[in-house]
Amino acid sequence: MDKLTAWMEKHILPIAAKIGGQKHLVALRDAFIGTMPATMAGSVAVMINAIIRDLPPQFWPDYDASTIPIISQIIEVNGFVWNGTLAIAGLIFAFSWGYNLAKAYKVDELAGGIVGVATLVQGIAFSYSTNIKGAIPKELVESINQGTADTGWSATSHGITAGGWGWLNLNHLNGNAYFTVMILGAISVIIFSKLMLADFTIKMPDSVPPAVSKAFSAILPATISLYVIAIINFIVSKVSNGQLLIDLIQKYIAEPFLGLSQGFGALVIIQLAIQVFWFFGIHGMNVLAPVLEGIWGQAQLVNIDVFQKGYNGKTGTAAVLDAVKDGKAYLWVRGSFDAYTMFGGSGGTIVLILAILIFSKRADYLAVAKLSVGPGLFNINEPVMFGLPIVLNPIMFIPFILAPIVTTAIGYFATVLGLVAPVSQQVTWVVPPMLLSFLATGADWRAPIVTLVCMVVAFLIWAPFVLSANKMEEVD
Amino acid sequence: MICITSVMQQDAIIELLENDHSTNIQFKLKEKKGPKLFFDILEGDKQEAADLAKKLIKAAPWGSILYFQSIAV
Incomplete structure (x- = not known):
C-alpha cells in the first residue's frame, strides 16, 4: 500500500x-458555487410548492392548491422568489462566471461580472412572434390593427399575429444558458482580462478619484471584448439564416452533451x-x-x-x-x-x-x-x-x-x-x-x-x- | 498538540507548518504515525493552531484537492 x-x-x-x-477550472467551480444564494433560495421556493401543491394530490386527487386560501397565496409568493432566482439562473451564473474569471486573472472583478452579463444578454431573443390561422371577420381585423402599436397584435382575414419587441426570452436566461455562458463568457472575459493586464486602458490623471479611474480603465477592454462577441453573434446569425448562437449551442452542444x-x-x-x-x-x-x-x-x-x-x-x-x-x-x-x-x-x-x-x-x-x-x-x-x-x-x-x-x-x-x-x-x-x-x-x-x-x-x-x-x- | 491526518503530501505538510511564521503559533512535528502527523504547539492555543494549519494547507497549491483532517488533541 x-x-x-x-x-x-x-x-x-x-x-x-x-x-x-487550474485557474479557469477553479473559477468555474467558484462560479457555480457563487450562484448558490440564489439557486438555493429558488429551490426552497420550488420545494415548498412541491410540498403544498404537488404532494397532496398524490393522496387526495381532488386537492387543488389554487383554491385554498393562504396556500394559494404562499404559492404566489414562491413564484416571485422563483422569478428572481431560478428563472434567471443563467443570468446570475453569467455574472458569477465573469466575476470569478476576472478574479482568477487578478483584474477588476466587478467589470468582469458585468462583461459576463453583457455577453449573455446581447445574444438572446428580444422579441417574440406567434400566429393563429383562421378566418377573421373584417370588423375584428380593423379593430385589432388599430391597436397594433400598443398591443403588438395584427390581423388579416386569414389569421392573427401577436408579436412584440423587448420581451426577453426566459429560456435564454435560465439554466439553459449555462453552456453559452461558459463558452462565450470565457472568450469575452479572457479577452477583457488580457487587455487589462496588457494595460490597454484609458489613463486618468492622478487627481481623478480611484473609483472613477478604475471604471474608466475597464472601458476599452470591456468594449473590445463585447464587440468580439457581437461580431461572432452577427456572423452566426447571417450564416444560419437568423438563428441565435445561444439556440445553436443549446441544440448542438448542450443537449447532446447532457444526453451523454x-x-x-x-x-x-x-x-x-x-x-x-x-x-x-x-x-x-x-x-x-x-x-x-x-x-x-x-x-x-x-x-x-x-x-x-x-x-x-x-x-x-x-x-x-x-x-x-x-x-x-x-x-x-x-x-x-x-x-x-x-x-x-x-x-x-x-x-x-x-x-x-x-x-x-x-x-x-x-x-x-x-x-x-x-x-x-x-x-x-x-x-x-x-x-x-x-x-x-x-x-x-x-x-x-x-x-x-x-x-x-x-x-x-x-x-x-x-x-x-x-x-x-x-x-x-x-x-x-x-x-x-x-x-x-x-x-x-x-x-x-x-x-x-x-x-x-x-x-x-x-x-x-x-x-x-x-x-x-x-x-x- | 494538533493532529493532521493526510495520506498524501506528508513531507510537504511538515515543511509548510514548521516553516510558517505568519502568526505567533509555531508548529513542531512530534510524531508521525501512519497517516497521522502530530505537531506540538510551541506557542498559542491548540484549537487556533488546528484552524491555522487547515487554512495554511488549503492555501497551498496542492491543498485544495487534499482530503485531510486537522484537529486539536
Whole structure:
C-alpha cells in the first residue's frame, strides 16, 4: 500500500493538483458555487410548492392548491422568489462566471461580472412572434390593427399575429444558458482580462478619484471584448439564416452533451473516479466539481425549472417526466448522487457505521462508529473516513468503491423504470438520508423507499468486510 | 498538540507548518504515525493552531484537492 501511495503521490496527485488548481477550472467551480444564494433560495421556493401543491394530490386527487386560501397565496409568493432566482439562473451564473474569471486573472472583478452579463444578454431573443390561422371577420381585423402599436397584435382575414419587441426570452436566461455562458463568457472575459493586464486602458490623471479611474480603465477592454462577441453573434446569425448562437449551442452542444451524461456508463465512471480519489486521500468532489456541477448540476437546474414552470400543460413531476421524453429534462442529475449513493457521506458510510455497531468486535472500530453516528446522520463522514480509517485501508477498498456503484445502479434503474420520480429539487447535502431523497424528488414518497433499498444493499456489501476486520485484530 | 491526518503530501505538510511564521503559533512535528502527523504547539492555543494549519494547507497549491483532517488533541 505504501508503494501504491507513493506512486499516487508521484503520478496522480500532480495531475489532480493541476486540475484542482487550474485557474479557469477553479473559477468555474467558484462560479457555480457563487450562484448558490440564489439557486438555493429558488429551490426552497420550488420545494415548498412541491410540498403544498404537488404532494397532496398524490393522496387526495381532488386537492387543488389554487383554491385554498393562504396556500394559494404562499404559492404566489414562491413564484416571485422563483422569478428572481431560478428563472434567471443563467443570468446570475453569467455574472458569477465573469466575476470569478476576472478574479482568477487578478483584474477588476466587478467589470468582469458585468462583461459576463453583457455577453449573455446581447445574444438572446428580444422579441417574440406567434400566429393563429383562421378566418377573421373584417370588423375584428380593423379593430385589432388599430391597436397594433400598443398591443403588438395584427390581423388579416386569414389569421392573427401577436408579436412584440423587448420581451426577453426566459429560456435564454435560465439554466439553459449555462453552456453559452461558459463558452462565450470565457472568450469575452479572457479577452477583457488580457487587455487589462496588457494595460490597454484609458489613463486618468492622478487627481481623478480611484473609483472613477478604475471604471474608466475597464472601458476599452470591456468594449473590445463585447464587440468580439457581437461580431461572432452577427456572423452566426447571417450564416444560419437568423438563428441565435445561444439556440445553436443549446441544440448542438448542450443537449447532446447532457444526453451523454444520462448513460449508466458515464455514472459509473464518475462515481468510480470520485471514490478512488477519496480512498487515496484526494478530495474527489473538489477535483471533479467542474464536471459534476457543469454537467449534472446544470441538468438539475433544468429539472427544477421545468418542475416549477411546467411543460406540456403539466406542472411538477409530471412536467419533468414529459420533458424527459423530449430531451428537455433529465433522469439523473447532481442531486441523484446525494439521494442514492451518499447516505452518511461518500461511500454510503452510515450503513458501515451500522454494520460496525452490529457486527464488530473491535473496540477501536466500535469507538469510532459511536463517535461517527451523529455526523453521519448529516452525511459528514470525516470521523469514520479517518478514524477507522477507510482512507488507504486495503480491507475497506472494495466496499468503499463497490457500494456507491451498486446503489447508483439501483437509483438509476429505479428512476429509468419510473419506479421513482427524477430528482427535481436542490437539497443541501447535509439533509439526512431518505428525507433528502423525499425532498429532492419533489416529495415523492417512493424515493425514501428506494434510498432504503440502496442502504440495505450497501449494508450487505459492507458487512462481510466488517466481519473480516474482526479477524484482522487477531492477526495484529 | 494538533493532529493532521493526510495520506498524501506528508513531507510537504511538515515543511509548510514548521516553516510558517505568519502568526505567533509555531508548529513542531512530534510524531508521525501512519497517516497521522502530530505537531506540538510551541506557542498559542491548540484549537487556533488546528484552524491555522487547515487554512495554511488549503492555501497551498496542492491543498485544495487534499482530503485531510486537522484537529486539536
